[in-house]
Amino acid sequence: MTLKVAYWGFEVSDPAAWVRFMALFGLEPQHEGDAVFFTVDEKAKRIHLRPGPADDLRYQGWEAEDEAEFAAVCARLAGAAVPFATGTAEEAKFRGVRQFVAFQDPNGIPMEIALGMQSAARPFHSDLVPGGFVTGDCGLGHIAAPAADYQASRDFLCKVLDAAVSDYIFHPLAPGMVAQCVFLHTNPRHHSIAYAQLPMPAPKRLHHFMLEARHIEDVGRAYDRVRAAGIPIERQLGQHPNDRMLSFYAVTPSGFSLEFGYGGVRVEDGDWQVRDYDNFSLWGHELAGAPA
Structure with missing residues (x-):
């Protein structure tokens, strides 16, 4: 398989401090309501911030290469008797993907398998990190x-x-x-x-x-x-x-x-x-x- 890390979702108590922090690494915010997004390449939504008290990882998303790989992972989850749920259309839109399923690893870390990542309106560029990122x-x-x-x-x-x-x-x-x-x-x-x-x-x-x-x-x-x-x-x-x-x-x-x-x-x-x-x-x- 060729699964790749697609995105991270964090619940943070101080989004404004995060915006200042990420700016030091050349990342500019995109605001949608009370959520903040960052990208590092041609994909629209790589890092998701939602306000809340947890100050922790909310989910890690993995990108499936195509529908066949997406179906294969779902079959593996089912075969291993791992409970998983399909994300709603609203949740998928928030993440900038066409569809996803969600499950947990043995440590309770929420994970997601996503398909169809949205492209950014313009390619990533940063004067502070002109070489860009390895993705x-x-x-x-x-x-x-x-x-x-x-x-x-x-x-x-x-x-x-x-x-x-x-x-x-x-x-x-x-x-x-x-x-x-x-x-x-x-x-x-x-x-x-x-x-x-x-x-x-x-x-x-x-x-x-x-x-x-x-x-x-x-x-x-x-x-x-x-x-x-x-x-x-x-x-x-x-x-x-x-x-x-x-x-x-x-x-x-x-x-x-x-x-x-x-x-x-x-x-x-x-x-x-x-x-x-x-x-x-x-x-x-x-x-x-x-x-x-």
Whole structure:
């Protein structure tokens, strides 16, 4: 299958703060009533903001390539006895898609399979990120989410979305405490979703979402803008060992993070080897407040 991340929906308590935050990454808002939308490419509605108290992920949408793939995913959901519901015409219009079905993963994360994404009225352009973003056959980006059981979450996505494992990271947090992470792909992007089983409860459904710039200098300039604006940095510039992404993590107004990166590797299943890693970073990515 070739499912791609199509869109994210967030419920946010301060939409105006989000508009200011996203402007630092070159994204301009589109307003529809009390909702705010952003795009990063030729698609009309990539990031959806709705006002509300949750300050968390409301849903992740996946784009099916065509009607055959859409039907195949629905059949997989039915075959796995996963409850799913068809979105209304009004809900589909809000998302800028022709149709979608909604279900939940084992962690309660709402997911959607969409078909027929609406094109933007004009192509995306930003003077702040002139190189634009890596989307296309890789989709919008990725999310990382806490999981009660990373293996059960992995097995679920492999079964219903035909996902495949890219690799694992088992990162020591403290003596006797390890973050157990699995990275999954459904297209050439190294991972469209990562699950992390943590030794402590997580406050939100979402740890971070990732956008990938085409040019490394766009990441560096965004890093400078974010720091100059006084936005909290969760992790400083660094590079991951598995997807080779050079990135930093900025804290959104809702408390989860945006990873802004460059240079992620593409996964070609015929040649790809699944590996285990024991650290999140090759270099950098120091936590805010960590000693130099």
